[in-house]
Amino acid sequence: MGQGQKKKRDESPAPDDGHKCRVCRFPLLVALLQLLLGLAVTVVAFLMLAISPSLLARETPYWAGIILCLVSILGFILYCITYLPDERTTGQFIGKILYFVLCTIGLVVSVLAMSFAGHHYSQTSGFSCEQAGVDCVCKLDQNDPIARTFTYEGVSDCDGITGTxxxxxxxxxxxxxxxxxxxxxxxxxxxxxxxxxxxxxxxIGSPSSQRWQKV
Known part of the structure; x- marks a missing residue:
């Protein structure tokens, strides 16, 4: 009887699978989202350039997507460093600081790109455009003789400017x-x-206790 109780007392619970939901842990999930969003922003920006090559860099924020892709790569590196046995490494410390700084820069850049996109969206929504050869000439007010004129080169159809x-x-x-x-x-x-x-x-399991390692 005594031996059975001692044996039961010494048995530790079955360890959980440490890799069961690894994708949910920080920073892997965040890095995946950053990579997908960065690629999406970059692809949409180059699709915009396909409408007219004369669009400015602030109108096609591919730079915002590229920066976020770089941030996500650092996030993947940081995730791998986190799982090293010696968690108190200089590489991990530098990686976390860089990731924090780059995420902050990514936040500022995304807000900047969003502001540019919002401004140009409100602008192009009120355009009145006319075809001029292979170019598209647009104005905010066709009845205003001194209104600012926007010329988009290499546009075969002005519907791409006013609609797409x-x-x-x-x-x-x-x-x-x-x-x-x-x-x-x-x-x-x-x-x-x-x-x-x-x-x-x-x-890290032992016969009498379990310890969880944090990094």
Whole structure:
């Protein structure tokens, strides 16, 4: 009887699978979202350039998508460093600081790109355009002789400027808004946990107790 109780007391619970929901852990899920959003913003920006090559860089924020893709790559690297046995490494410390700084920069860049897209969306929504050869000449007010004129080169149909381009600007607003929220969430988590208390899911079991390793 005594031996049975002692044996039962010494038995430790079955360890959980430490890799069961690894994709849900920080920063892997955030990095995946950043990569997908960065690619989406970049693709939409180059689709906008296909309408007219004369569109300015502030009108096609591919730079915002590329920056977020770079931030996501650092997030993947940080995720791999987190799972090293020695969690108190210089590489991990530098990686977390860089990730926090780049997420903050990504937040600012996304807000900037969203502001540009919002301005140009309101502008192109009120355009009145006329075809001039291979160009499209647009004005905000056709009845105003001194109104500012916008010339879009290489446009075979002005419907692409008055119809398709505003939709792309609206899509850029939505994508960059989500980008900004993701970067803000990542920066907040890094700040809240002071760069060192993220659960890594590594379990060290012993006959009498279990310890969870945090990084």
């Amino acid at each position: 381009l505003p939709l792309y600007f609206l899509l850029q607003i939505v994508l960059n808004l989500v980008q900004a929220l993701v970067c803000a969430a990542a920066a907040f988590i890094m700040w809240k946990h002071r760069y060192q208390v993220f659960f890594a899911g590594l379990q």
